[in-house]
Amino acid sequence: MSGSQVMRMGMSSMQATVVSDRLSRKVSRNIRERAIELVLFFAASVSVLTTIGIIWILVFESYHFFENVPLWNFLTDTMWTPLFSEPRYGILPLLLGTVTTSLVALAVAVPLGTIIAIYISEFASARVRETVKPFLELLGGVPTIVYGYFALTVVSPVLQYFFPSLPGFSMLAAGLVMGIAIVPYISSLSEDAMRAVPMSLREGAYAMGSTRFQTAVRVVLPAAISGVLSAYILGISRAVGETMIVAVAAGMQPNFTMDPTEPAQTISAYIVQVAMGDLPHGSIGYQSIFAAGLSLMLLTLFFNILGHMIRRRYREAY
Protein backbone atom coordinates (compact mmCIF):
# COMPACT_ATOMS: atom_id res chain seq x y z
CA MET A 1 0.00 0.00 0.00
CA SER A 2 1.56 3.29 -1.00
CA GLY A 3 1.59 6.41 1.10
CA SER A 4 -0.98 8.18 -1.01
CA GLN A 5 -3.42 5.31 -0.68
CA VAL A 6 -3.11 5.50 3.08
CA MET A 7 -3.82 9.18 2.90
CA ARG A 8 -6.92 8.64 0.80
CA MET A 9 -8.27 6.00 3.18
CA GLY A 10 -7.60 8.34 6.07
CA MET A 11 -9.53 11.08 4.28
CA SER A 12 -12.57 8.94 3.56
CA SER A 13 -12.95 7.58 7.07
CA MET A 14 -12.41 10.90 8.80
CA GLN A 15 -14.24 13.28 6.50
CA ALA A 16 -14.69 16.12 8.95
CA THR A 17 -11.40 16.03 10.82
CA VAL A 18 -8.23 17.49 9.38
CA VAL A 19 -5.56 14.84 8.83
CA SER A 20 -2.64 15.37 11.12
CA ASP A 21 0.42 16.39 9.16
CA ARG A 22 2.39 13.81 11.14
CA LEU A 23 1.04 11.25 8.68
CA SER A 24 2.06 13.14 5.57
CA ARG A 25 5.13 12.12 3.64
CA LYS A 26 8.23 14.05 4.48
CA VAL A 27 10.99 14.28 1.96
CA SER A 28 13.25 15.98 4.46
CA ARG A 29 13.01 13.00 6.77
CA ASN A 30 14.30 10.60 4.11
CA ILE A 31 17.11 12.94 3.19
CA ARG A 32 18.08 13.19 6.83
CA GLU A 33 18.09 9.41 7.22
CA ARG A 34 20.32 9.01 4.16
CA ALA A 35 22.64 11.74 5.36
CA ILE A 36 23.03 10.07 8.75
CA GLU A 37 23.77 6.74 7.10
CA LEU A 38 26.42 8.43 5.00
CA VAL A 39 28.05 10.00 8.07
CA LEU A 40 28.11 6.62 9.83
CA PHE A 41 29.61 5.04 6.73
CA PHE A 42 32.42 7.59 6.74
CA ALA A 43 33.09 6.81 10.40
CA ALA A 44 33.39 3.13 9.52
CA SER A 45 35.76 3.84 6.64
CA VAL A 46 38.21 5.67 8.92
CA SER A 47 39.62 2.25 9.77
CA VAL A 48 40.26 1.59 6.08
CA LEU A 49 41.86 5.01 5.72
CA THR A 50 44.12 4.13 8.67
CA THR A 51 45.30 0.99 6.92
CA ILE A 52 45.85 2.84 3.67
CA GLY A 53 47.76 5.52 5.58
CA ILE A 54 49.98 2.95 7.29
CA ILE A 55 50.77 1.08 4.09
CA TRP A 56 51.31 4.27 2.11
CA ILE A 57 53.71 5.90 4.58
CA LEU A 58 55.69 2.68 5.16
CA VAL A 59 56.04 1.91 1.46
CA PHE A 60 56.68 5.54 0.47
CA GLU A 61 59.52 6.16 2.95
CA SER A 62 60.93 2.64 2.48
CA TYR A 63 61.03 3.26 -1.28
CA HIS A 64 63.34 6.22 -0.74
CA PHE A 65 65.37 4.15 1.69
CA PHE A 66 65.86 1.40 -0.89
CA GLU A 67 66.98 3.98 -3.45
CA ASN A 68 70.07 4.38 -1.27
CA VAL A 69 70.41 0.90 0.17
CA PRO A 70 70.10 -2.06 -2.22
CA LEU A 71 67.37 -4.48 -1.14
CA TRP A 72 69.81 -7.37 -1.42
CA ASN A 73 72.18 -5.80 1.12
CA PHE A 74 69.28 -5.04 3.41
CA LEU A 75 68.24 -8.70 3.42
CA THR A 76 71.67 -10.36 3.60
CA ASP A 77 74.11 -8.04 5.36
CA THR A 78 74.79 -9.20 8.92
CA MET A 79 75.62 -5.74 10.27
CA TRP A 80 73.18 -3.00 11.30
CA THR A 81 75.22 0.12 11.98
CA PRO A 82 73.15 3.05 10.67
CA LEU A 83 74.84 5.62 12.93
CA PHE A 84 78.43 4.78 11.97
CA SER A 85 80.37 6.93 9.52
CA GLU A 86 80.19 4.03 7.09
CA PRO A 87 76.68 2.81 7.78
CA ARG A 88 75.59 -0.71 6.97
CA TYR A 89 71.97 -1.66 6.77
CA GLY A 90 71.44 -5.41 7.18
CA ILE A 91 68.12 -6.22 8.83
CA LEU A 92 69.25 -9.72 9.91
CA PRO A 93 70.67 -8.80 13.36
CA LEU A 94 67.47 -6.95 14.28
CA LEU A 95 65.36 -9.78 12.88
CA LEU A 96 67.29 -12.37 14.91
CA GLY A 97 66.83 -10.25 18.03
CA THR A 98 63.10 -10.11 17.39
CA VAL A 99 62.86 -13.84 16.69
CA THR A 100 64.96 -14.85 19.71
CA THR A 101 63.09 -12.71 22.26
CA SER A 102 59.79 -13.91 20.76
CA LEU A 103 60.86 -17.57 21.03
CA VAL A 104 61.84 -17.13 24.69
CA ALA A 105 58.53 -15.41 25.35
CA LEU A 106 56.56 -18.18 23.62
CA ALA A 107 58.46 -20.87 25.53
CA VAL A 108 56.99 -19.27 28.66
CA ALA A 109 53.60 -18.13 27.42
CA VAL A 110 52.42 -21.16 25.42
CA PRO A 111 52.75 -23.82 28.16
CA LEU A 112 51.61 -21.49 30.94
CA GLY A 113 48.74 -20.05 28.92
CA THR A 114 47.52 -23.47 27.75
CA ILE A 115 47.66 -25.04 31.22
CA ILE A 116 45.85 -22.08 32.76
CA ALA A 117 43.20 -22.20 30.02
CA ILE A 118 42.57 -25.93 30.47
CA TYR A 119 42.53 -25.52 34.23
CA ILE A 120 40.05 -22.64 34.23
CA SER A 121 37.80 -24.16 31.59
CA GLU A 122 37.77 -27.83 32.67
CA PHE A 123 38.95 -28.13 36.28
CA ALA A 124 38.19 -24.99 38.25
CA SER A 125 34.91 -24.45 40.07
CA ALA A 126 32.73 -21.54 39.02
CA ARG A 127 33.91 -19.51 42.01
CA VAL A 128 37.59 -19.97 41.25
CA ARG A 129 36.90 -19.06 37.63
CA GLU A 130 35.09 -15.86 38.56
CA THR A 131 38.00 -14.72 40.73
CA VAL A 132 40.84 -15.79 38.46
CA LYS A 133 39.55 -14.41 35.16
CA PRO A 134 39.35 -10.74 36.21
CA PHE A 135 42.77 -11.12 37.78
CA LEU A 136 44.24 -12.37 34.51
CA GLU A 137 42.56 -9.48 32.73
CA LEU A 138 44.27 -7.08 35.12
CA LEU A 139 47.59 -8.77 34.41
CA GLY A 140 46.96 -8.18 30.70
CA GLY A 141 46.24 -4.51 31.37
CA VAL A 142 49.58 -3.66 32.99
CA PRO A 143 51.44 -1.18 30.74
CA THR A 144 54.40 -2.76 28.96
CA ILE A 145 56.82 -0.07 30.17
CA VAL A 146 56.12 -1.33 33.70
CA TYR A 147 56.94 -4.86 32.58
CA GLY A 148 60.16 -3.49 31.13
CA TYR A 149 61.07 -1.91 34.45
CA PHE A 150 60.26 -5.24 36.14
CA ALA A 151 62.52 -7.15 33.73
CA LEU A 152 65.40 -4.75 34.29
CA THR A 153 65.21 -4.30 38.06
CA VAL A 154 63.85 -7.65 39.28
CA VAL A 155 64.17 -10.46 36.75
CA SER A 156 67.66 -9.57 35.47
CA PRO A 157 69.25 -9.44 38.97
CA VAL A 158 67.50 -12.69 39.97
CA LEU A 159 68.78 -14.42 36.83
CA GLN A 160 72.26 -13.03 37.44
CA TYR A 161 72.14 -14.51 40.94
CA PHE A 162 71.73 -17.97 39.40
CA PHE A 163 73.90 -17.37 36.31
CA PRO A 164 76.60 -14.89 37.33
CA SER A 165 77.94 -14.65 33.76
CA LEU A 166 74.66 -13.18 32.47
CA PRO A 167 74.93 -9.51 31.41
CA GLY A 168 72.63 -6.88 32.92
CA PHE A 169 70.79 -6.56 29.64
CA SER A 170 69.81 -9.84 28.03
CA MET A 171 67.26 -11.22 25.62
CA LEU A 172 66.53 -13.92 28.21
CA ALA A 173 65.27 -11.50 30.88
CA ALA A 174 63.28 -9.48 28.34
CA GLY A 175 61.83 -12.62 26.73
CA LEU A 176 60.79 -14.20 30.04
CA VAL A 177 58.92 -11.09 31.15
CA MET A 178 57.40 -10.70 27.69
CA GLY A 179 56.12 -14.27 28.09
CA ILE A 180 54.41 -13.36 31.36
CA ALA A 181 52.90 -10.33 29.65
CA ILE A 182 51.46 -12.50 26.85
CA VAL A 183 50.04 -15.28 29.06
CA PRO A 184 46.70 -13.50 29.66
CA TYR A 185 46.06 -13.13 25.90
CA ILE A 186 46.74 -16.80 25.20
CA SER A 187 44.88 -18.14 28.22
CA SER A 188 41.75 -16.06 27.77
CA LEU A 189 41.41 -16.75 24.03
CA SER A 190 42.14 -20.49 24.45
CA GLU A 191 39.66 -20.69 27.29
CA ASP A 192 36.97 -19.06 25.17
CA ALA A 193 37.61 -21.65 22.47
CA MET A 194 37.42 -24.54 24.94
CA ARG A 195 34.26 -23.27 26.57
CA ALA A 196 32.64 -23.14 23.14
CA VAL A 197 33.03 -26.93 22.78
CA PRO A 198 29.55 -28.40 23.32
CA MET A 199 28.87 -30.14 26.64
CA SER A 200 27.68 -33.28 24.84
CA LEU A 201 31.25 -34.10 23.81
CA ARG A 202 32.42 -34.00 27.41
CA GLU A 203 29.42 -36.02 28.56
CA GLY A 204 30.17 -38.64 25.93
CA ALA A 205 33.76 -38.89 27.11
CA TYR A 206 32.77 -39.16 30.76
CA ALA A 207 30.23 -41.86 29.91
CA MET A 208 33.03 -43.88 28.36
CA GLY A 209 34.93 -43.74 31.64
CA SER A 210 37.34 -40.90 30.84
CA THR A 211 38.73 -38.87 33.68
CA ARG A 212 38.72 -35.06 33.65
CA PHE A 213 42.28 -34.92 32.41
CA GLN A 214 41.64 -37.39 29.59
CA THR A 215 38.50 -35.50 28.57
CA ALA A 216 40.33 -32.19 28.63
CA VAL A 217 43.39 -33.27 26.67
CA ARG A 218 41.95 -35.84 24.26
CA VAL A 219 38.47 -34.48 23.59
CA VAL A 220 38.11 -30.80 24.45
CA LEU A 221 41.57 -29.61 23.35
CA PRO A 222 41.43 -31.29 19.90
CA ALA A 223 37.90 -29.98 19.40
CA ALA A 224 39.00 -26.45 20.25
CA ILE A 225 42.34 -26.65 18.45
CA SER A 226 41.61 -24.01 15.82
CA GLY A 227 40.81 -21.44 18.49
CA VAL A 228 43.79 -22.45 20.61
CA LEU A 229 46.16 -22.22 17.64
CA SER A 230 44.87 -18.77 16.72
CA ALA A 231 45.48 -17.74 20.33
CA TYR A 232 49.11 -18.85 19.89
CA ILE A 233 49.35 -16.92 16.64
CA LEU A 234 48.02 -13.80 18.33
CA GLY A 235 50.62 -14.36 21.05
CA ILE A 236 53.34 -14.54 18.40
CA SER A 237 52.31 -11.31 16.72
CA ARG A 238 52.15 -9.60 20.12
CA ALA A 239 55.67 -10.83 20.91
CA VAL A 240 57.03 -9.73 17.54
CA GLY A 241 55.59 -6.23 17.84
CA GLU A 242 56.34 -5.79 21.55
CA THR A 243 58.53 -2.77 22.04
CA MET A 244 59.05 -1.33 25.48
CA ILE A 245 60.08 -4.51 27.35
CA VAL A 246 62.87 -5.22 24.87
CA ALA A 247 63.83 -1.56 24.57
CA VAL A 248 64.36 -1.35 28.32
CA ALA A 249 65.72 -4.79 29.20
CA ALA A 250 67.34 -6.38 26.13
CA GLY A 251 70.03 -3.80 25.54
CA MET A 252 70.22 -1.43 22.59
CA GLN A 253 73.02 -2.75 20.39
CA PRO A 254 72.26 -4.89 17.32
CA ASN A 255 73.76 -8.33 17.75
CA PHE A 256 73.90 -11.05 15.10
CA THR A 257 73.14 -13.95 17.42
CA MET A 258 70.38 -16.25 18.59
CA ASP A 259 71.93 -16.81 22.01
CA PRO A 260 69.32 -15.58 24.50
CA THR A 261 71.93 -14.88 27.18
CA GLU A 262 73.34 -12.02 25.10
CA PRO A 263 72.04 -8.50 24.77
CA ALA A 264 70.56 -7.55 21.40
CA GLN A 265 68.25 -5.10 19.70
CA THR A 266 64.91 -5.91 18.09
CA ILE A 267 63.31 -4.17 15.10
CA SER A 268 60.87 -2.31 17.33
CA ALA A 269 63.57 -1.29 19.81
CA TYR A 270 65.60 0.18 16.93
CA ILE A 271 62.65 2.37 15.93
CA VAL A 272 62.39 3.62 19.51
CA GLN A 273 66.12 4.32 19.71
CA VAL A 274 66.13 6.38 16.53
CA ALA A 275 62.93 8.21 17.45
CA MET A 276 64.45 9.28 20.78
CA GLY A 277 67.31 10.97 18.99
CA ASP A 278 66.88 13.97 16.76
CA LEU A 279 67.02 12.73 13.19
CA PRO A 280 66.15 15.27 10.53
CA HIS A 281 63.06 14.57 8.43
CA GLY A 282 64.01 12.95 5.12
CA SER A 283 67.47 11.75 6.17
CA ILE A 284 68.39 8.14 5.53
CA GLY A 285 68.27 7.39 9.26
CA TYR A 286 64.70 8.71 9.29
CA GLN A 287 63.84 6.53 6.30
CA SER A 288 65.48 3.49 7.89
CA ILE A 289 62.91 3.31 10.72
CA PHE A 290 60.17 3.09 8.10
CA ALA A 291 62.02 0.25 6.36
CA ALA A 292 62.30 -1.44 9.77
CA GLY A 293 58.61 -0.78 10.39
CA LEU A 294 57.72 -2.27 7.00
CA SER A 295 59.68 -5.44 7.88
CA LEU A 296 57.84 -5.64 11.21
CA MET A 297 54.50 -5.11 9.50
CA LEU A 298 55.22 -7.84 6.93
CA LEU A 299 56.27 -10.20 9.73
CA THR A 300 53.02 -9.70 11.68
CA LEU A 301 51.00 -9.83 8.46
CA PHE A 302 52.58 -13.21 7.72
CA PHE A 303 51.49 -14.53 11.12
CA ASN A 304 48.01 -13.07 10.75
CA ILE A 305 47.55 -14.81 7.41
CA LEU A 306 48.94 -18.02 8.88
CA GLY A 307 46.44 -17.77 11.73
CA HIS A 308 43.63 -17.23 9.26
CA MET A 309 44.66 -20.33 7.29
CA ILE A 310 44.96 -22.46 10.43
CA ARG A 311 41.51 -21.39 11.56
CA ARG A 312 40.08 -22.38 8.21
CA ARG A 313 41.97 -25.67 8.02
CA TYR A 314 41.21 -26.99 11.52
CA ARG A 315 37.83 -25.47 12.21
CA GLU A 316 35.43 -27.97 13.74
CA ALA A 317 31.79 -27.05 13.28
CA TYR A 318 29.17 -28.34 15.71
Added chain:
Amino acid sequence: MNTQDLAAVRGIIQSNRRWDLFFAAAGLLALLVGVLAFVTLFGQMVMNGWERLNPEFFMSFPSRRAANAGILSAWVGSLLVMLVTAVSAVPLGVAAGVYLEEYAPKNLVTDIIEINVTNLAGVPSIVYGLLALGVFVYVFGFGQSILTAGLTLGLLILPVIIVATRESLRAIPVHVREGAYGCGATQWQVVRDHLVPYSTPGIMTGVIIGLSRAIGETAPIITIGALTFIAFLPPSPITDTAPFVNFDWLWSGFTVMPIQMFNWTSRPEEAFQQNAAAAGFILVFMTLMMNAIAIWLRYRLRKSISW
Protein backbone atom coordinates in the same frame (compact mmCIF):
# COMPACT_ATOMS: atom_id res chain seq x y z
CA MET B 1 30.00 -57.73 31.95
CA ASN B 2 30.86 -59.73 35.05
CA THR B 3 31.84 -58.17 38.36
CA GLN B 4 35.50 -58.96 37.86
CA ASP B 5 35.66 -56.94 34.64
CA LEU B 6 33.75 -54.12 36.29
CA ALA B 7 36.26 -54.03 39.11
CA ALA B 8 39.08 -53.98 36.57
CA VAL B 9 37.52 -51.06 34.67
CA ARG B 10 37.02 -49.15 37.91
CA GLY B 11 40.64 -49.84 38.78
CA ILE B 12 41.81 -48.38 35.48
CA ILE B 13 39.68 -45.29 35.95
CA GLN B 14 40.98 -44.86 39.49
CA SER B 15 44.58 -45.06 38.35
CA ASN B 16 43.87 -42.53 35.59
CA ARG B 17 42.42 -40.21 38.21
CA ARG B 18 45.93 -39.66 39.53
CA TRP B 19 46.60 -37.61 36.43
CA ASP B 20 43.66 -35.41 37.34
CA LEU B 21 45.27 -34.51 40.62
CA PHE B 22 48.61 -34.06 38.95
CA PHE B 23 47.18 -31.69 36.36
CA ALA B 24 45.10 -29.77 38.90
CA ALA B 25 48.33 -29.17 40.79
CA ALA B 26 50.05 -28.05 37.57
CA GLY B 27 47.16 -25.68 36.83
CA LEU B 28 47.33 -24.10 40.27
CA LEU B 29 51.09 -23.81 39.93
CA ALA B 30 50.75 -22.03 36.58
CA LEU B 31 48.25 -19.61 38.08
CA LEU B 32 50.60 -19.11 41.00
CA VAL B 33 53.40 -18.08 38.63
CA GLY B 34 51.11 -15.40 37.21
CA VAL B 35 50.01 -14.21 40.65
CA LEU B 36 53.56 -14.27 41.97
CA ALA B 37 54.85 -12.26 39.01
CA PHE B 38 52.20 -9.64 39.58
CA VAL B 39 52.74 -9.48 43.33
CA THR B 40 56.53 -9.10 42.98
CA LEU B 41 56.09 -6.49 40.25
CA PHE B 42 53.68 -4.44 42.30
CA GLY B 43 55.43 -5.04 45.62
CA GLN B 44 58.83 -4.07 44.26
CA MET B 45 57.49 -0.81 42.89
CA VAL B 46 55.70 0.06 46.10
CA MET B 47 58.75 -0.72 48.24
CA ASN B 48 61.19 1.03 45.97
CA GLY B 49 59.07 4.07 45.24
CA TRP B 50 57.29 4.49 48.55
CA GLU B 51 59.27 7.44 49.88
CA ARG B 52 58.81 9.34 46.63
CA LEU B 53 55.03 9.01 46.79
CA ASN B 54 54.21 12.35 48.40
CA PRO B 55 52.25 15.40 47.23
CA GLU B 56 55.45 17.12 46.11
CA PHE B 57 56.11 14.34 43.61
CA PHE B 58 52.79 15.14 41.93
CA MET B 59 53.37 18.89 41.96
CA SER B 60 56.99 19.09 40.70
CA PHE B 61 58.43 19.23 37.22
CA PRO B 62 61.11 16.75 36.14
CA SER B 63 64.56 17.79 37.26
CA ARG B 64 68.21 16.85 36.87
CA ARG B 65 68.25 16.16 40.58
CA ALA B 66 66.28 12.99 41.25
CA ALA B 67 65.09 14.07 44.69
CA ASN B 68 63.44 17.22 43.27
CA ALA B 69 61.96 15.57 40.21
CA GLY B 70 58.22 15.02 39.91
CA ILE B 71 55.50 14.05 37.50
CA LEU B 72 53.46 17.25 37.22
CA SER B 73 53.99 17.72 33.49
CA ALA B 74 53.58 13.96 32.93
CA TRP B 75 50.20 13.47 34.52
CA VAL B 76 48.82 16.71 33.09
CA GLY B 77 50.09 15.58 29.67
CA SER B 78 48.54 12.13 30.06
CA LEU B 79 45.22 13.69 31.06
CA LEU B 80 45.13 16.06 28.08
CA VAL B 81 46.22 13.36 25.61
CA MET B 82 43.51 11.03 26.96
CA LEU B 83 40.99 13.84 26.49
CA VAL B 84 41.87 14.14 22.80
CA THR B 85 41.87 10.36 22.43
CA ALA B 86 38.43 9.96 24.00
CA VAL B 87 36.89 12.87 22.08
CA SER B 88 38.20 11.53 18.76
CA ALA B 89 37.85 7.76 19.23
CA VAL B 90 34.53 7.40 21.06
CA PRO B 91 32.20 9.07 18.53
CA LEU B 92 34.07 7.55 15.59
CA GLY B 93 34.16 4.07 17.11
CA VAL B 94 30.52 4.05 18.18
CA ALA B 95 29.39 5.42 14.80
CA ALA B 96 31.46 2.82 12.96
CA GLY B 97 30.11 0.04 15.19
CA VAL B 98 26.51 1.19 14.65
CA TYR B 99 27.06 1.34 10.90
CA LEU B 100 28.57 -2.15 10.67
CA GLU B 101 25.96 -3.74 12.91
CA GLU B 102 22.76 -1.90 11.91
CA TYR B 103 23.18 -0.26 8.51
CA ALA B 104 25.82 -2.06 6.49
CA PRO B 105 24.51 -4.00 3.48
CA LYS B 106 26.05 -7.40 2.82
CA ASN B 107 28.54 -6.50 0.11
CA LEU B 108 32.20 -6.31 -0.73
CA VAL B 109 32.75 -2.89 0.86
CA THR B 110 31.35 -4.08 4.18
CA ASP B 111 33.50 -7.20 4.06
CA ILE B 112 36.60 -5.11 3.43
CA ILE B 113 35.82 -2.82 6.38
CA GLU B 114 35.18 -5.78 8.69
CA ILE B 115 38.36 -7.67 7.75
CA ASN B 116 40.22 -4.40 8.08
CA VAL B 117 38.99 -3.72 11.63
CA THR B 118 40.02 -7.25 12.67
CA ASN B 119 43.48 -6.88 11.17
CA LEU B 120 44.06 -3.39 12.60
CA ALA B 121 43.65 -4.84 16.09
CA GLY B 122 46.73 -6.98 15.36
CA VAL B 123 49.00 -4.20 14.08
CA PRO B 124 51.88 -3.51 16.53
CA SER B 125 51.42 -0.21 18.33
CA ILE B 126 54.80 1.10 17.19
CA VAL B 127 53.56 0.98 13.58
CA TYR B 128 50.82 3.44 14.58
CA GLY B 129 53.66 5.59 15.84
CA LEU B 130 55.28 5.51 12.39
CA LEU B 131 51.95 6.42 10.79
CA ALA B 132 51.65 9.36 13.14
CA LEU B 133 55.24 10.45 12.54
CA GLY B 134 54.91 10.32 8.76
CA VAL B 135 51.35 11.58 8.34
CA PHE B 136 50.27 13.62 11.39
CA VAL B 137 53.60 15.23 12.22
CA TYR B 138 54.95 15.95 8.72
CA VAL B 139 52.17 15.67 6.10
CA PHE B 140 49.40 17.32 8.18
CA GLY B 141 51.92 19.48 10.01
CA PHE B 142 50.48 18.91 13.49
CA GLY B 143 54.01 18.72 14.91
CA GLN B 144 54.98 16.80 18.02
CA SER B 145 51.93 17.97 19.88
CA ILE B 146 49.22 16.76 22.22
CA LEU B 147 46.88 16.70 19.23
CA THR B 148 49.12 14.27 17.31
CA ALA B 149 49.54 11.98 20.32
CA GLY B 150 45.82 11.99 21.14
CA LEU B 151 44.77 11.22 17.58
CA THR B 152 47.37 8.44 17.29
CA LEU B 153 46.15 6.71 20.43
CA GLY B 154 42.58 7.32 19.23
CA LEU B 155 43.27 5.35 16.05
CA LEU B 156 44.99 2.68 18.15
CA ILE B 157 41.95 2.03 20.37
CA LEU B 158 39.36 2.48 17.60
CA PRO B 159 39.08 -1.30 16.95
CA VAL B 160 38.49 -1.95 20.67
CA ILE B 161 35.58 0.51 20.75
CA ILE B 162 34.12 -0.72 17.44
CA VAL B 163 34.15 -4.34 18.62
CA ALA B 164 32.65 -3.45 22.02
CA THR B 165 29.88 -1.42 20.34
CA ARG B 166 29.05 -4.20 17.91
CA GLU B 167 28.94 -6.84 20.61
CA SER B 168 26.60 -4.88 22.83
CA LEU B 169 24.33 -3.99 19.89
CA ARG B 170 24.20 -7.65 18.91
CA ALA B 171 23.07 -8.56 22.43
CA ILE B 172 19.91 -6.44 22.05
CA PRO B 173 17.08 -8.72 20.89
CA VAL B 174 15.45 -8.11 17.49
CA HIS B 175 12.03 -7.51 19.04
CA VAL B 176 13.23 -4.20 20.50
CA ARG B 177 13.96 -3.01 16.96
CA GLU B 178 10.75 -4.50 15.57
CA GLY B 179 8.69 -2.86 18.31
CA ALA B 180 10.17 0.54 17.55
CA TYR B 181 9.75 0.16 13.77
CA GLY B 182 6.18 -1.01 14.41
CA CYS B 183 5.47 2.31 16.08
CA GLY B 184 6.72 4.09 12.96
CA ALA B 185 10.21 5.02 14.08
CA THR B 186 12.85 5.61 11.44
CA GLN B 187 16.10 3.68 11.55
CA TRP B 188 17.94 6.61 13.07
CA GLN B 189 15.26 7.05 15.73
CA VAL B 190 15.59 3.36 16.62
CA VAL B 191 19.34 3.72 16.89
CA ARG B 192 19.32 7.01 18.79
CA ASP B 193 16.44 6.38 21.19
CA HIS B 194 16.77 2.65 21.79
CA LEU B 195 19.85 0.80 20.63
CA VAL B 196 22.56 3.25 21.70
CA PRO B 197 21.05 3.97 25.14
CA TYR B 198 20.58 0.24 25.85
CA SER B 199 24.11 -0.63 24.80
CA THR B 200 25.75 2.26 26.69
CA PRO B 201 27.11 0.15 29.59
CA GLY B 202 28.69 -2.29 27.13
CA ILE B 203 30.16 0.54 25.07
CA MET B 204 31.47 2.23 28.22
CA THR B 205 33.22 -1.00 29.20
CA GLY B 206 35.00 -1.05 25.83
CA VAL B 207 35.86 2.66 26.04
CA ILE B 208 37.40 2.31 29.50
CA ILE B 209 39.42 -0.76 28.50
CA GLY B 210 40.59 1.07 25.38
CA LEU B 211 41.58 4.17 27.35
CA SER B 212 43.38 2.11 29.98
CA ARG B 213 45.40 0.59 27.16
CA ALA B 214 46.07 4.02 25.66
CA ILE B 215 47.25 5.58 28.91
CA GLY B 216 50.02 2.97 29.25
CA GLU B 217 51.12 3.08 25.60
CA THR B 218 54.69 4.27 25.25
CA ALA B 219 56.07 3.16 21.92
CA PRO B 220 53.86 5.17 19.52
CA ILE B 221 54.32 8.35 21.56
CA ILE B 222 58.10 7.99 21.62
CA THR B 223 58.00 7.41 17.86
CA ILE B 224 56.34 10.74 17.13
CA GLY B 225 59.27 12.28 18.97
CA ALA B 226 57.67 13.52 22.18
CA LEU B 227 60.16 15.26 24.42
CA THR B 228 60.98 13.78 27.79
CA PHE B 229 62.27 16.84 29.59
CA ILE B 230 59.28 19.13 29.85
CA ALA B 231 59.41 21.66 32.65
CA PHE B 232 56.31 23.60 31.69
CA LEU B 233 52.59 23.01 31.46
CA PRO B 234 50.57 23.37 28.27
CA PRO B 235 48.37 26.50 28.15
CA SER B 236 45.27 26.01 30.26
CA PRO B 237 42.19 24.80 28.36
CA ILE B 238 39.97 27.03 30.50
CA THR B 239 40.54 30.78 30.66
CA ASP B 240 39.00 33.50 32.77
CA THR B 241 38.09 35.74 29.85
CA ALA B 242 35.49 35.04 27.17
CA PRO B 243 35.08 32.58 25.44
CA PHE B 244 36.50 30.73 28.46
CA VAL B 245 37.97 27.90 26.40
CA ASN B 246 41.29 27.88 24.72
CA PHE B 247 42.61 25.33 22.24
CA ASP B 248 46.27 26.37 22.22
CA TRP B 249 47.11 23.39 24.43
CA LEU B 250 46.42 21.08 21.48
CA TRP B 251 49.60 22.33 19.79
CA SER B 252 51.75 22.28 22.86
CA GLY B 253 54.76 20.04 23.47
CA PHE B 254 54.15 17.49 26.19
CA THR B 255 55.28 14.39 28.03
CA VAL B 256 53.16 11.57 29.40
CA MET B 257 53.46 9.20 32.37
CA PRO B 258 54.91 6.16 30.55
CA ILE B 259 57.51 8.29 28.74
CA GLN B 260 58.57 9.92 31.99
CA MET B 261 58.91 6.47 33.51
CA PHE B 262 60.90 5.19 30.53
CA ASN B 263 63.22 8.16 30.83
CA TRP B 264 63.90 7.49 34.50
CA THR B 265 64.20 3.72 33.96
CA SER B 266 66.95 4.19 31.40
CA ARG B 267 69.14 6.21 33.81
CA PRO B 268 71.68 4.30 35.82
CA GLU B 269 71.44 6.27 39.09
CA GLU B 270 69.60 4.51 41.89
CA ALA B 271 67.68 7.67 42.83
CA PHE B 272 66.09 7.88 39.38
CA GLN B 273 65.11 4.21 39.61
CA GLN B 274 63.13 5.17 42.70
CA ASN B 275 61.33 7.84 40.72
CA ALA B 276 60.63 5.26 38.01
CA ALA B 277 59.19 2.90 40.62
CA ALA B 278 56.92 5.60 42.00
CA ALA B 279 55.76 6.63 38.51
CA GLY B 280 55.20 2.96 37.63
CA PHE B 281 53.13 2.46 40.74
CA ILE B 282 50.88 5.38 39.84
CA LEU B 283 50.60 4.18 36.25
CA VAL B 284 49.66 0.63 37.26
CA PHE B 285 47.27 1.95 39.88
CA MET B 286 45.50 4.08 37.25
CA THR B 287 45.17 1.26 34.71
CA LEU B 288 44.06 -1.18 37.40
CA MET B 289 41.38 1.21 38.60
CA MET B 290 40.12 1.72 35.05
CA ASN B 291 40.09 -2.03 34.41
CA ALA B 292 38.36 -2.69 37.71
CA ILE B 293 35.64 -0.19 36.81
CA ALA B 294 35.23 -1.89 33.42
CA ILE B 295 35.00 -5.36 34.97
CA TRP B 296 32.51 -4.10 37.56
CA LEU B 297 30.41 -2.46 34.82
CA ARG B 298 30.34 -5.68 32.84
CA TYR B 299 29.44 -7.69 35.93
CA ARG B 300 26.54 -5.37 36.73
CA LEU B 301 25.46 -5.43 33.11
CA ARG B 302 25.32 -9.22 33.10
CA LYS B 303 23.28 -9.25 36.28
CA SER B 304 20.83 -6.46 35.66
CA ILE B 305 19.73 -7.02 32.07
CA SER B 306 17.14 -9.60 31.21
CA TRP B 307 15.29 -8.99 28.01
